[in-house]
Amino acid sequence: MKGFLREGVIYALLFLIFFAFLFADTMALDDRLNIPSRVLDFNTIFLSIFLEAIPFVLLGVFVSSIIQVFVSDQTIQKYIPSNPLGAIFPAVIAGAVFPICECAIVPIVRRLMQKGMKLHVAMVILVSAPVLNPIVLLSTFYAFSSDLIVVYARMGLAFIIAMLVGLAIYAIYRNKTNPLREQFGAITHEHQANHSFTQKIKDIFYHASDEFFTMGKFLLIGAAFASFIQTFLAREVLVQFGMDPFLGPAVMMAFAYFLSLCSEADAFVGASLSQIFSTSSIVAFLVYGPMMDLKNTLLMLAYFKARFVFTLIAVVTFIVYPVILIFQALMF
Amino acid sequence: MSKTTHLFIRGVILLGFTMLLFKLIWTGDINRFIAPRMMPYFYFALVVMAVLGTIQLFRNDKDDDHDHHESCHCAHDHDYQGSKKKFTFIYALFIIPIFTGLLFSSHALGSSQAQMMGFKHELRLATETGIYANNEESQQVAQQIEQDREESATEDENNEPNASSPSETDEDEVPEEYREHDEERYDGGDLEILTPESMYPELKEEMLATDHIVMTEDNYVGVISLLEENPDAYVGKELTIEGFTFREGDFENDQLVVGRFGITCCTADAGIFGLLLEDNRLEEIRDDTWLRVTGTIETVEYNNWQLATLEDIEIERIDQPDDPYVYEQFDYSEL
Numbered sequence: 001m002k003g004f005l006r007e008g009v010i011y012a013l014l015f016l017i018f019f020a021f022l023f024a025d026t027m028a029l030d031d032r033l034n035i036p037s038r039v040l041d042f043n044t045i046f047l048s049i050f051l052e053a054i055p056f057v058l059l060g061v062f063v064s065s066i067i068q069v070f071v072s073d074q075t076i077q078k079y080i081p082s083n084p085l086g087a088i089f090p091a092v093i094a095g096a097v098f099p100i101c102e103c104a105i106v107p108i109v110r111r112l113m114q115k116g117m118k119l120h121v122a123m124v125i126l127v128s129a130p131v132l133n134p135i136v137l138l139s140t141f142y143a144f145s146s147d148l149i150v151v152y153a154r155m156g157l158a159f160i161i162a163m164l165v166g167l168a169i170y171a172i173y174r175n176k177t178n179p180l181r182e183q184f185g186a187i188t189h190e191h192q193a194n195h196s197f198t199q200k201i202k203d204i205f206y207h208a209s210d211e212f213f214t215m216g217k218f219l220l221i222g223a224a225f226a227s228f229i230q231t232f233l234a235r236e237v238l239v240q241f242g243m244d245p246f247l248g249p250a251v252m253m254a255f256a257y258f259l260s261l262c263s264e265a266d267a268f269v270g271a272s273l274s275q276i277f278s279t280s281s282i283v284a285f286l287v288y289g290p291m292m293d294l295k296n297t298l299l300m301l302a303y304f305k306a307r308f309v310f311t312l313i314a315v316v317t318f319i320v321y322p323v324i325l326i327f328q329a330l331m332f
Numbered sequence: 333m334s335k336t337t338h339l340f341i342r343g344v345i346l347l348g349f350t351m352l353l354f355k356l357i358w359t360g361d362i363n364r365f366i367a368p369r370m371m372p373y374f375y376f377a378l379v380v381m382a383v384l385g386t387i388q389l390f391r392n393d394k395d396d397d398h399d400h401h402e403s404c405h406c407a408h409d410h411d412y413q414g415s416k417k418k419f420t421f422i423y424a425l426f427i428i429p430i431f432t433g434l435l436f437s438s439h440a441l442g443s444s445q446a447q448m449m450g451f452k453h454e455l456r457l458a459t460e461t462g463i464y465a466n467n468e469e470s471q472q473v474a475q476q477i478e479q480d481r482e483e484s485a486t487e488d489e490n491n492e493p494n495a496s497s498p499s500e501t502d503e504d505e506v507p508e509e510y511r512e513h514d515e516e517r518y519d520g521g522d523l524e525i526l527t528p529e530s531m532y533p534e535l536k537e538e539m540l541a542t543d544h545i546v547m548t549e550d551n552y553v554g555v556i557s558l559l560e561e562n563p564d565a566y567v568g569k570e571l572t573i574e575g576f577t578f579r580e581g582d583f584e585n586d587q588l589v590v591g592r593f594g595i596t597c598c599t600a601d602a603g604i605f606g607l608l609l610e611d612n613r614l615e616e617i618r619d620d621t622w623l624r625v626t627g628t629i630e631t632v633e634y635n636n637w638q639l640a641t642l643e644d645i646e647i648e649r650i651d652q653p654d655d656p657y658v659y660e661q662f663d664y665s666e667l
Contacts, residue, residue, distance in 0.1 A: 006337055013427065014344045020434040021351040025359065029435050037620075040439040041448075043432050048365035048599035050429060051356075054349075055373035058380050206391065209384045213342060213426075220425045230600060234448050265597035268660060 038231060046227035050220060052262060053103045053295070057215055058208070060104025064111040065207040069200045076115045084118060084174075088166040091121045092159055095128030101263055102130035102296045103219070107211055110303040113180060120170035127316060128162035130263045130290035131155075140286065143267035147274075149331070153283045157323055161287065164319045172311065179308030218302045222295035226260040248281035249324045253317065256289030263290035280328035288320045339391050341423055346385030348430040353378045360654065361437040367595045367659045440656040441593050443578030443619040446604050532558060544570040545629075552658040553594045556605040563631045563640035571642060572626040574650060575606055578619045585615045590625055593657045605658065608634060608641055617647075624648045 029035075081087045100108065109126045113119065130136070132155060144150040173179065241247040252273075261269060266289050270282050277285070292313055300309045353374060356362035362374060532554040539545050539558060545566070547555050559566060575590040591606015593599075609625065610632070617623070627642030 003334070003337070007340070010337070010341050010344055013341075014347070017344070017348040017351060017430055017434070020431055021355055024355070024434040025438065027435070035436075037439075037442060037444045040436055041441055041445045043436055044364065044439050044441060045445075045600050047429055047433050047437075051353075051362075051365050051374075051433075052370070052598035052600070054381075055377040058377055062380075202387075205384060205387050208380075209342065209346065209388050209391075212346075212384065213422075217422050217425050220429065227600065231445065231448065259600070261601055262597050265601045268596040269601050269603070 042227055042231040045230050046223050049223040049226055049260065049295070053219055053223070056101050056103040056262075057107075057219060058212065060100065060107045061208045061211040061215070062204070063100075063104070064107040064211070065204040067108065067111045067115065068207060069203055071115065073116045076112065076117055080117060080121060084120065084170055085167070087118065087121045088124055088163050088170075091124040091166065092128045092132065092162045095125045095162065096132035096159075098129055099133050099135050100129045101133070101135075102290055102293065103262075103299065105129045106296065106299040106303065107215060110180065113178075119173050119179065120166045123169045123312065124162050124166035127165050127291040128158065131158040131287060132162070133263065136263045136267070136290065139264050140267040143271040147279070150270075150279060150283060150286070153279075153327060153331075154286045157283065157327060158287050158291070161291070161316075161319055161323055164323070165291075165316055168315045168319065169312070172315070173308075179305050180303060181305055214302050215299055218298035219295065222260060222298035226258060226294050229258045243278050243281075245278070245280075245328060246325070248278050249284035249321065249328070252277055252281040252285035253288040253320065256285045257293050259289070260293040260295035261289060266290070278328075278332075280324055280332070283327065284320065284324045287324070288316070291320070292316050338419075339388055343385055343388035343391070345423065345426045345430070346381055346388055348427065350378065350381040350385050352430050352433045353381060355434060356437055359437070363655050363657065364437065364440055364599065366598050369659070370597060440652070441599065441602060442576055445602070446576075446578045446589075446591070446593070447580055449602070449604055539566060539569075542569070544572070546572045547574065549653075549655070549658050552592060553605055553660050556591075556607070559607070559629070559640040563629070563638055566629045566640065567631060569629050570626060571629050572624065573607060573642070574622070574624045574653070576619075576652070576656070577614075577617055577621045577623060584610070586610055586612055588614050588617065588619075590623055594660055595657050596660045599657075602657070608632070608639055609645065610641065611645055611647075613647060622650050622652045624650050 081090060105126055109122045112125070113122045137151070137155060140151050140154055141148075241251040256266065259266075259269070266286060270285050273285070274282050297309060297313065300312070304312075353362075356365070357371075357374060357378065362371070366374065535551055535554045536558055539555065545555060555571075573590055575592045577588045577590055579588045587608065587610045589604070589606045589608050591604050593602040594605045595602050609627075625642060625645050625647055627645035630641055630643040631638050632641040633639075
């Protein structure tokens with residue numbers, strides 16, 4: 001009886017969605033209900049962040065599913081140097097070659113770890129892929145075409161920082177247990193060999209659907225926070241620290257974190273702020289944002305233990321900030 | 333909840349997103365969220381969602397159970413364990429955007445968000461928050477900037493965008509810290525960020541050649557950027573601009589901005605592009621009114637900054653365009 005009721009509710013939901021699908025535009029609810037435009041702005045920005053992320057999350061989920069089903073643990077091991085420190089440099093190169101943005105990289109990295117990739121190597125890929133990325137290079141180059149120092153600094157510093165993050169994570173977590181949440185720990189997949197090809201394809205889709213829900217809930221929460229800040233926090237609040245050599249980069253890093261922009265688009269936002277922020281602050285914005293942002297943090301929480309996620313944020317933050325200050329001291 | 337129920341409700345959610353995406357693409361409202369150049373990704377997402385949703389509905393609990401349950405800890409089964417409350421919350425998270433998306437997709441950002449993002453907020457803030465605070469020193473700095481600007485403007489006209497730094501005669505009067513700032517901003521070409529001139533060379537030629545510049549969706553961002561960069565070069569020409577109106581807190585009643593939002597990837601990265609106008613007749617015009625304004629380009633000083641504006645304007649009310657935003661056009665192939 002209870003199950004019957006529950007099914008009824010879900011059918012009703014499906015019907016309601018379908019009804020809204022057919023007739024929503026004839027209802028013109030936004031006018032009729034007199035909803036404040038600020039709330040609608042919030043909804044629009046929230047949906048835009050979420051919708052924007054969907055295709056890339058799906059791409060990441062598919063790549064990760066394909067790795068899961070078709071790439072064996074041995075293959076991964078074979079391509080990573082066994083020397084833990086020696087593996088860091090190739091990992092940055094790998095991160096730089098693959099055009100994977102911050103939404104897509106999380107499930108992929110988690111899968112690589114399940115396949116036996118070392119934590120610090122995986123983290124190097126996690127922070128480097130979204131920023132050292134051909135598409136991001138092009139958009140940055142375009143936005144700062146007359147100020148190439150920003151382009152070089154973004155790419156160069158990201159490269160150095162990714163390696164430092166690898167070293168730090170190696171130092172901290174060398175002897176610790178796996179920071180993946182228990183259910184995502186190491187897996188044994190001998191059974192995969194027995195599966196038929198159709199079963200493998202089916203598995204890919206099942207995995208993809210399951211991961212969409214695992215990541216989706218965190219993505220939704222992240223998008224809600226980020227759009228809340230966009231709609232209700234006037235940019236002026238952060239912007240008043242503009243040219244301060246110490247506060248400027250720090251404020252821009254916080255700004256990048258909370259805005260949670262796609263790494264492909266952040267160069268344009270950065271360029272629009274370049275009148276008021278010093279060059280090194282802009283570089284801080286462009287380097288830190290793709291490595292760490294609110295949306296990305298929540299996506300990571302889907303797979304990693306909270307403690308590890310916060311440690312990683314701290315590590316990245318306390319590496320990016322001094323590196324930016326050193327860069328600033330050397331350049332200006 | 334049984335796993336079957338989970339599979340069912342997830343199927344419904346996935347189909348809900350499929351419908352949402354389909355509707356947005358069908359009505360074109362998708363462009364209120366996403367720049368058109370991202371569309372291929374959304375066709376991909378639409379197809380994937382439809383496939384996943386359909387598969388999910390027909391996904392049999394037993395299908396997952398094929399013999400390897402003990403050995404495969406692929407995570408998915410753990411997703412189905414937890415309290416009813418938790419799942420109600422999680423599924424509500426997914427269901428709410430489906431509805432708000434279907435119901436409120438036609439909303440476009442307007443004056444409320446423009447005020448948050450600020451028109452020239454950089455410039456206004458710079459004057460308000462101390463970098464160029466209202467004291468004697470800052471007056472000098474402002475003059476210095478003016479001077480630099482004019483000089484660089486002349487340099488621009490001589491087609492020497494990378495010409496050397498401004499004169500150093502006045503430097504003694506300018507305190508060290510201030511000097512640093514305006515050097516970073518205006519010193520010659522190499523540190524100046526984003527010169528629209530180099531981004532829109534053809535548009536610049538066109539604008540210099542014509543007597544009447546008409547702003548369209550395609551040239552909107554370019555025209556505004558060029559006008560901001562060097563307003564003096566276009567003084568005296570006619571210009572027609574369309575956009576919505578908004579005022580910021582410190583505007584007079586007869587001042588407002590006519591502009592549009594420019595989008596790069598998604599609405600979260602929107603920025604406002606527009607012109608500050610001043611005219612008695614503007615007093616009666618409310619925020620969020622769409623106007624077509626034609627006038628003569630003139631420069632005006634606003635908080636010590638030279639901005640382009642329009643004089644002797646003709647104002648005409650228009651309907652909000654189907655697509656209220658403009659999109660930053662760029663062509664990677666030209667790099």
